[in-house]
Amino acid sequence: MSGHSIDLxxxxxxxxxxxxxxxxxxxxxxxxxxxxxxxxxHWAAGSIxxxxxxxxxxxxxxxxxxxxxxxxxxxxxxxxxxxxLGKDRLVAALDSFVALTHELGLSYGGAAQPGENLMLPxxxxxxxxxxxxxxxxxxxxxxRSEPMxxxxxxxxxxxxxxxxxxxLAKQGIQARAVLLPFDxxxxxxxxxxxxxxxxxxxxxxRSRLISELKKLAKTGERIGLPPILGLDDxxxxxxxMQSQTGATVFEIATLPPSVxxxxxxxxxxxxxxxxxxxxxxxxxxxxAQSEPSSNGAGPSVxxxxxxxxxxxxxxxxxxxxxxxxxxxxxxxxxxxxxxVWETIFDLPLTTPQARSEWFNPVFINPxxxxxxxxxxxxxxxxxxxxxxxxVVYSNLWVAGDxxxxxxxxxxxxxxxxxxxxxxxxxxxxxxxx
Amino acid sequence: MHTESWQSVxxxxxxxxxxxxxxxxCPVAAVxxxxxxPKFVGPQAQRFRENGQPHSPDHSxxxxxxxxxxxxxxxxxxxxxxxNTRARAELAEEHGxxxxxxxxGRNDVLAKLGSIVPGLANFGLHNGLSRTLADSxxxxxxxxxxxxxxxxxxxxxxxxxxxxxxxxxxxxxxYHGCSTMYYEPFIGKATVAVFEHHxxxxxxxxxxxxxxxxxxxxxxxxxxxxxxxxLDWLTPYARxxxxxxxxxxxxxxxxxxxxxxxxxxxxxxAHELTMAVWDIFEWLRELQESGQLQTDFRPLPMVLPYHxxxxxxxxxIGSPSLEIMSLIPELDIRESHARxxxxxxxxxxxxxxxxxxxxxxxxxxxxxKEQGAEVTMTSCNSETCRWHIETGTxxxxxxxxxxxxxxxxxxxxxxxxxx
Numbered sequence: 001m002s003g004h005s006i007d008l009x010x011x012x013x014x015x016x017x018x019x020x021x022x023x024x025x026x027x028x029x030x031x032x033x034x035x036x037x038x039x040x041x042h043w044a045a046g047s048i049x050x051x052x053x054x055x056x057x058x059x060x061x062x063x064x065x066x067x068x069x070x071x072x073x074x075x076x077x078x079x080x081x082x083x084x085l086g087k088d089r090l091v092a093a094l095d096s097f098v099a100l101t102h103e104l105g106l107s108y109g110g111a112a113q114p115g116e117n118l119m120l121p122x123x124x125x126x127x128x129x130x131x132x133x134x135x136x137x138x139x140x141x142x143x144r145s146e147p148m149x150x151x152x153x154x155x156x157x158x159x160x161x162x163x164x165x166x167x168l169a170k171q172g173i174q175a176r177a178v179l180l181p182f183d184x185x186x187x188x189x190x191x192x193x194x195x196x197x198x199x200x201x202x203x204x205x206r207s208r209l210i211s212e213l214k215k216l217a218k219t220g221e222r223i224g225l226p227p228i229l230g231l232d233d234x235x236x237x238x239x240x241m242q243s244q245t246g247a248t249v250f251e252i253a254t255l256p257p258s259v260x261x262x263x264x265x266x267x268x269x270x271x272x273x274x275x276x277x278x279x280x281x282x283x284x285x286x287x288a289q290s291e292p293s294s295n296g297a298g299p300s301v302x303x304x305x306x307x308x309x310x311x312x313x314x315x316x317x318x319x320x321x322x323x324x325x326x327x328x329x330x331x332x333x334x335x336x337x338x339x340v341w342e343t344i345f346d347l348p349l350t351t352p353q354a355r356s357e358w359f360n361p362v363f364i365n366p367x368x369x370x371x372x373x374x375x376x377x378x379x380x381x382x383x384x385x386x387x388x389x390x391v392v393y394s395n396l397w398v399a400g401d402x403x404x405x406x407x408x409x410x411x412x413x414x415x416x417x418x419x420x421x422x423x424x425x426x427x428x429x430x431x432x433x
Numbered sequence: 434m435h436t437e438s439w440q441s442v443x444x445x446x447x448x449x450x451x452x453x454x455x456x457x458x459c460p461v462a463a464v465x466x467x468x469x470x471p472k473f474v475g476p477q478a479q480r481f482r483e484n485g486q487p488h489s490p491d492h493s494x495x496x497x498x499x500x501x502x503x504x505x506x507x508x509x510x511x512x513x514x515x516x517n518t519r520a521r522a523e524l525a526e527e528h529g530x531x532x533x534x535x536x537x538g539r540n541d542v543l544a545k546l547g548s549i550v551p552g553l554a555n556f557g558l559h560n561g562l563s564r565t566l567a568d569s570x571x572x573x574x575x576x577x578x579x580x581x582x583x584x585x586x587x588x589x590x591x592x593x594x595x596x597x598x599x600x601x602x603x604x605x606x607x608y609h610g611c612s613t614m615y616y617e618p619f620i621g622k623a624t625v626a627v628f629e630h631h632x633x634x635x636x637x638x639x640x641x642x643x644x645x646x647x648x649x650x651x652x653x654x655x656x657x658x659x660x661x662x663x664l665d666w667l668t669p670y671a672r673x674x675x676x677x678x679x680x681x682x683x684x685x686x687x688x689x690x691x692x693x694x695x696x697x698x699x700x701x702x703a704h705e706l707t708m709a710v711w712d713i714f715e716w717l718r719e720l721q722e723s724g725q726l727q728t729d730f731r732p733l734p735m736v737l738p739y740h741x742x743x744x745x746x747x748x749x750i751g752s753p754s755l756e757i758m759s760l761i762p763e764l765d766i767r768e769s770h771a772r773x774x775x776x777x778x779x780x781x782x783x784x785x786x787x788x789x790x791x792x793x794x795x796x797x798x799x800x801x802k803e804q805g806a807e808v809t810m811t812s813c814n815s816e817t818c819r820w821h822i823e824t825g826t827x828x829x830x831x832x833x834x835x836x837x838x839x840x841x842x843x844x845x846x847x848x849x850x851x852x
Contacts, residue, residue: 037508042454189466194457257457273768282505282749308749309690310707328450330509 006032008429009315011285011304011344012323012331014040015415016400018268018279019093019422020321020429022100025275027430033272034283034306034315038265039329040401044415045253046227046260047120048097048108050131051082052412058366061129064115065416066090079405081417084380085424093423094416098132104267105235108132112143119143121224123159123254125167125175129412134260136229136238139222139250146248147174149217150224155182157192158254159226175224184212185228196228197259200237206230210244217247227251227259234263285324285344286312290393298394304344319395319429322347322384323422326375326401326408342376342402345393348386350374350404368410375404381428382421395432397425446516448509449476455503455513460772461496464792468496471503474520475513482520494520496786498777498793499649500743518648518695525651533571537779538650541642544582544615551582574787577776578820580616587618591625591637598625601634606670608679608688608710611642612816619849620816623838624680624713626851630727630841631720636675639666643687648695649778660692660703668702671709678711680834682745682814683778685712689748712745712814713834714753721757730840732763736808737836738801740769740822742815743777754814754833761840766812767804771797774813776821790821798825810846812836 010021013035025031051065051073062068070090074083082090101108110132111118117129119142127142140148148168152161161177168175185196185205199205217223223241229251230237241249253260269279283306291302301320305312322344324331334340338355351374352358358371377385382397399421401408408414449472456462456470468474474494494517503513536543547554557563558579568575587609591598605628613621628635644659667677667688679685688710693703711719720726741752758766775794780786801811801822810829813819819830831846838844838851845852 036510038454038458038506039508042457042508043452190469191462191466192453192456195463198463257453262457270770278751280751282746283751284510284749306749309686309747310710313750 006030006315006317007433008032008319008321008426009034009304009317010321010323011035012321012325012329012400013038013265013269013279013281014323014325014329014400015044015418016422016425017321017323018265018272019097019419020323020397020399020426021272021277021279022268022275023096023423023426024321024430025272025277027426029426029430029433031272031277032315032317033277033279034285035279035281036284036324036330037281039325040414040418041261041265042258043256043328044258044261045128045130045137046134046258046264047130047137047253048094048132048415048419049129049408049412050094050117050416052117052129053410055367055410061117061119061127063117065117065129065131066115069413077405079377081378081403081406081421082413084378084382085420086380089424089427090420093420094132096423097419100268100271101134101264104264104271106264106267107135109135109138111141121148121164121168121173121252123164123226123252125164127171131416134251134264136227136234136249136251137253137260139248140224140252142168142171142173144222146220146222147176147218148222148224149176149178150252151178151180151213151216152226153180153182153185155190156185156196156226159193159252161224164224164252178216180212184209192257193226193228193254193259194231194257194262196226197234198231200228200230201233203240206237206240207244210241213241213245213247213249217245222248222250224250224252226254231259231263232266283307283313285315288345298391300395301345301393318433319397321397321399321422321425321429322376322402323399323418323425324402327372329401331400331402332375340371340374345384345396347376347384347392347398350377368407372409373405373407376402377404382425383428395429397429399425445511446476446479449511450509451476452508454506454508455511458502458506458772460500460502460775460793460796461498461789465496465789467789468493471497471513471517475503475516476511478520479516482523491520492524495524496789497521498773498775498780498786498790500773500777501747502743502772505743505746515694522651522653530651531572533573533783534650534779535652536571537573537782538647538652538655540646540779541611544611547582548586548615551584555581568784572784573782574784576787576824577781577790578824579782580612580816580820582615583618585618587614587621588637590618590622599629599632599634601632603633604636604675605633605716606636606638606667606675606677608640608667608677608684609637610679610681610684610816612681617816620680620832620834622851623832623835623844626838626843627713627717627834627841628678630843631725636670638670641666643684644692645683645687646779648687648691649780653696656692657696657698660696660698663688664698664702664706667709668706671705675709676711676716677706677709678713678716680713680814680832681816682712682742682748683817685710686744686748712748712750712753714757714814715748715750717757717837718753726757726760727841728760729842730761731842733761733836733840734763735810736765736767736804738767738769738804738808738811739833740771740774740797740811740813740818742813742818743773745814758812758833758836761836764836764840767800769797769800771800773797774818774821774825776817778817781817781821791825794821794825797822801826801828
C-alpha cells in the first residue's frame, strides 16, 4: 500500500482489533496494532455470542442464531452489521476464528447440534445463550443431562457455588454445591481468579486440587469450577483435571477480569508478534490528520498521533482500522448535555445528540435504549458513511462496538459482530491495497 | 496533608470502571499479600484521601513498586501509578521517611562521594561484612547487586579526550544521568561514539540527578529542587533548539513527564524541556525516518533476550530500541513480554522488598532461561534493571546502545570499552 512501512494500522486491541490485525496479516499486509489499554477480551466471558435474544421475544433465546441473523434479522434490519456482512463473510470469519483457536491450543467449539446456540451456566446460575465457547466451558452445556457439582472456595470472590447450584436446580438442572477451603488453592490470604489460574500452571498445585476433587465427585457427575484452570498452560491443566478425576471438568465464567479472555489475548498477541505484528498498549490516539480528495478517491486519513510522555507520536500507514470499541471501550465519549462523539476522527454518528433522547422511559426495556444502538454507520465494506451515505475517508474501515444499528449487550451479539466486522474490515483493506 | 495537587490525576479517577485489569496484571500483587493491587490502593482508596480526611487509609501503598504496568493496561486511562506515588508521599509526610530511604533517594550524593576514592569506596561497600551490616542495621538488602564505582567518571573521560572529540555544526546535548557518570562511564563512551558516528558533536552540559529516586522515596520538596536545578541548566539548550538525548530510560521519563507532573511544575520552561528531551533510540528512530541513520552494521551473530523496562514502556513511544537493533544483521532478538524485572529502581534495595523483587523478576528470568544455553548476554535500557537482571540470570546485561555501538564496530561488548 502506497510505500508506507505499515500497510494497515489497527487502533484497538479488543476482539475486533485483533481479528482485523490477524486477518490482514494473513492476507500479507504489514500490520501494527496500537491501543489505549487492554480491552474487551479482558471483560467478557471469553465465549463468542453470535445472537442471543430477538427484540420481539426477549425471554426466549434464539435457537439457531446463524440462521436467524442471516434470515429474519437481515430482512427486518437491513442496516444491522450482520445484514451488511451477509452469510458468506460471517461464516468465513467464524471459521477463521475457530481455526485460529485450534492453532493457539485454545480450541473453541459449539453446541452438539451445529448451528445451534449453547446454553451455559453463569456465575449466578442463570442460563446464557452463546454460540462458540472455549473447550473448558463446553462441559457446562445445560443441554447435557449429567448432574453437576459446583465447587467453590471459601473467600474466593465472585464465585458462590451454593447460589449457582440453587438457581440451576430451580431450572430443573441437577446440581449441588461444595465449598473447599481456600488453602487447597493457595497459601495466599486473598487473590483473584487470574492469580489462581496462574497458580494452577504449577503441576504441584494442580495435583493438590485434583486429589480434593477426586474425593468429592460422585460417579457420573460433572465438576464446575471458577475459571482457574491455568493461564499460560491451560490445555495441560484441563487435560490433567479431566484425565485424573475421570470426570468432565468445566469452568463457569466470572465477573471481570476474564481468565478465558486473558488466555486468548496472550496467545493471540504472541501469535501476532510471530507474524511480525506489534501490539502496543498505552498508546492513546489523540488526533488525526486527513488529506483532501485526490483523483476522485475522496478524502483519506493521512496520519494519526498518539500521546507520549512528551511530543505526540506520528503513525502513518496506508490504511487504518478503527476498532476502539463503544461506550465501554472508549470509542465514544459524551458530555453532560448528551452530545456524543467518536473520539479520534469525529466520525458522523447515528446516536441521539440530546440526553433526553438517549433512553426509553422503561429501564429494562426489550426494545433497548437508543443510545446503545447508535454509532458509526458503514457500508458493506465497513467504510464509515456520512449523513448522505458518502464514504468519509477512503482508507479507513470501522469494526466492532463502534458500529451503528445493533445493540450487542441486549442482543448478546458483541463478540460475533466484533469478530465478523474485524474480519470484513481487514479483507476490505487488503482488497484496497 | 495535601501539599501535593491532585489536579492532573483527579479527573481520571472517575474513569475507573473497576474492571480489575490492573489488579490482574500488577506484578507485585501477583506474588505477595502485602500489596492488594493497584485498584484497591489507587482509585478505590483515593476516595478516602479527599481533603479533610486525616489519615491516608492504606499503608500497603508503600509496597507499590512504581512500575506503571497498571497505567499500561488500564483501558480507560486512569493514572493509577501517579495516584499511588502521591499517596506514598502523603504517607511519608504523616509518618516520616526512614533514614535508609533518604539515603536511597540521594544516590547521586552517595555516588559522588564514592567517586572521590573509588577503590576504597568499592572495598568499603562490596564486602560481606559491610553488606551484612547494611542489611541488619540499615535494612538495605544484602542480595541486591550494588554498582561499582568506576575509576574515572564519565566527565573525566570527556575532559581527557576533549581533543579527539568531533566538532560539527550538528550538535546534540547528552543527558547521561548519575549511573553513567559514576558507575558506568562506558555507556557514555558508547553513546558518544554513536553520536559522532552520525556526525554529531556532543555537548555535555552541567546536569544533576533527575530526582526520580527522591520521588520514589516520597521526598517531593527535595525532588522539586533537583528538577529546578536541571531546568536552569538544561532549558537554555532546549531554547537553542538542541535535542537533549539520554540513555537512561527512567531519567529521561522523569525529565519529560514525571517530575513536572508529580511536582506540579508546569511552567513554560518545564514544557520547553519536556519537548526537547529524547530517549536515544527515540532520537535514532527519527534519524532513521529521515534517512540519516547509519546502517554500516557488522553482523552480531547471537541470541539476545531483550527486556523493554517498565519505565521505558511508560514513555509510550513503542519500542524504538527493538526497532533499531532489529536492523543489525544476524542478531536474533527475543523480546520479553515480562511485565517487570522486579528491581524497580531502589525497591529491590529495601530488605523487606527484596524477595518480592526476586519473585516478580522470575517471569523475566525464566524467559531468559527458556531461550537456551546459547544465550551469553541480555539487554535492557535501564541501569537498575540491568543490575537486577544480572542478579536473577547470572548473565551480563547490556544497554542497547552498547549493542548498537558494537554493531558499528566502535565498541567491545566484553571489555565494555571503545575499540
